[in-house]
Amino acid sequence: MKFCSNCGTAVDLRVPPGDTLPRHVCPACGSIHYLNPKMVVGALPEWEGRILLCRRAIEPRHGYWTLPAGFMENCETTAQAAARETLEEACARIEIGELYTLFDIPHISQVHIIYRARLLDVDFGPGEESLEVALFDEADIPWGDIAFRSVEQTLKHYYEDRRRGRWQFHVGTIPPPSGHSSPR
Amino acid sequence: MKFCSNCGTAVDLRVPPGDTLPRHVCPACGSIHYLNPKMVVGALPEWEGRILLCRRAIEPRHGYWTLPAGFMENCETTAQAAARETLEEACARIEIGELYTLFDIPHISQVHIIYRARLLDVDFGPGEESLEVALFDEADIPWGDIAFRSVEQTLKHYYEDRRRGRWQFHVGTIPPPSGHSSPR
Ligand SMILES: [Zn+2]
Numbered sequence: 001m002k003f004c005s006n007c008g009t010a011v012d013l014r015v016p017p018g019d020t021l022p023r024h025v026c027p028a029c030g031s032i033h034y035l036n037p038k039m040v041v042g043a044l045p046e047w048e049g050r051i052l053l054c055r056r057a058i059e060p061r062h063g064y065w066t067l068p069a070g071f072m073e074n075c076e077t078t079a080q081a082a083a084r085e086t087l088e089e090a091c092a093r094i095e096i097g098e099l100y101t102l103f104d105i106p107h108i109s110q111v112h113i114i115y116r117a118r119l120l121d122v123d124f125g126p127g128e129e130s131l132e133v134a135l136f137d138e139a140d141i142p143w144g145d146i147a148f149r150s151v152e153q154t155l156k157h158y159y160e161d162r163r164r165g166r167w168q169f170h171v172g173t174i175p176p177p178s179g180h181s182s183p184r
Numbered sequence: 185m186k187f188c189s190n191c192g193t194a195v196d197l198r199v200p201p202g203d204t205l206p207r208h209v210c211p212a213c214g215s216i217h218y219l220n221p222k223m224v225v226g227a228l229p230e231w232e233g234r235i236l237l238c239r240r241a242i243e244p245r246h247g248y249w250t251l252p253a254g255f256m257e258n259c260e261t262t263a264q265a266a267a268r269e270t271l272e273e274a275c276a277r278i279e280i281g282e283l284y285t286l287f288d289i290p291h292i293s294q295v296h297i298i299y300r301a302r303l304l305d306v307d308f309g310p311g312e313e314s315l316e317v318a319l320f321d322e323a324d325i326p327w328g329d330i331a332f333r334s335v336e337q338t339l340k341h342y343y344e345d346r347r348r349g350r351w352q353f354h355v356g357t358i359p360p361p362s363g364h365s366s367p368r
């Protein structure tokens with residue numbers, strides 16, 4: 001942020017009175033502009049034991065596979081965001097199930113959450129942000145080509161929980177990648 | 185948002201190519217400015233069966249009681265945010281436990297999450313945003329003077345779960361209030 005979004009004046013970076021961190025403060029209108037983490041919300045859609053994945057047509061991680069997920073919008077719930085992203089990226093309709101995973105990713109100021117979901121039919125296909133969309137059995141999951149670590153860990157939890165027959169909510173933190181420059 | 189935070193030019197509100205919603209778009213530098221929901225993160229600190237609450241010294245809901253909670257900052261985890269807010273508002277040190285509740289509040293574009301926590305000592309007191317801080321037994325909880333419905337529902341879940349001896353993660357949605365103008 002370089003300019004005040006309220007009045008267009010160049011902002012200063014300084015600690016406001018009573019605060020502890022430097023903020024973008026407008027010297028003209030006095031607005032304090034806070035930066036907050038963003039939520040990425042997605043779904044893990046199941047169909048007869050198989051999982052729906054999308055191959056990304058956009059950066060970051062073009063060409064890699066992901067669960068349908070994206071930035072939450074204002075005025076929607078997390079469940080609505082998960083269903084909307086699934087419709088946009090995979091043209092697929094789902095019934096939202098349990099909230100399944102939450103990952104803190106502090107080095108990119110994001111929180112990722114994924115819902116379990118049931119695919120309502122198999123009439124799906126790639127949306128504008130996907131190259132292809134497909135259902136995978138566990139043996140066919142492209143583990144080396146998963147776009148994001150939050151998705152990879154969600155899939156691992158899914159197969160572990162399924163094997164032992166007990167489903168639970170999982171919380172984790174994704175540390176900065178070593179030797180990677182693209183956000184995963 | 186009225187002006188581009190990147191170059192200071194007045195923004196337009198229009199639907200970018202390939203998008204579905206109107207966004208603040210800069211006619212000069214082409215930046216698209218998205219608005220995203222904010223996360224409010226808090227803790228439910230326990231001490232020998234009692235719960236720590238703070239009475240708010242700031243708006244909204246000045247004078248009402250709340251669990252320590254506030255806007256998550258960039259570059260921190262949700263657990264770090266909960267501990268930081270507890271230190272700032274109640275000068276209290278906690279050990280973070282399980283993630284306990286998540287509430288969607290779409291009419292104010294917020295997601296509230298609360299961790300269970302264990303107070304490490306009783307050396308607490310009001311921070312700058314609190315009038316007073318105290319430990320409450322269930323019988324003394326000021327149910328009519330709780331600041332936010334996400335906090336009220338978290339406390340109700342807590343006592344229900346404690347009574348039946350089974351703790352679980354709770355997800356819910358807070359609808360718009362009827363007849364209230366202040367954000368709850
Ligand atoms: Zn300004």
Ligand SMILES: [Zn+2]
Binds near residue numbers: 188191193
């Ligand atoms: Zn601009």
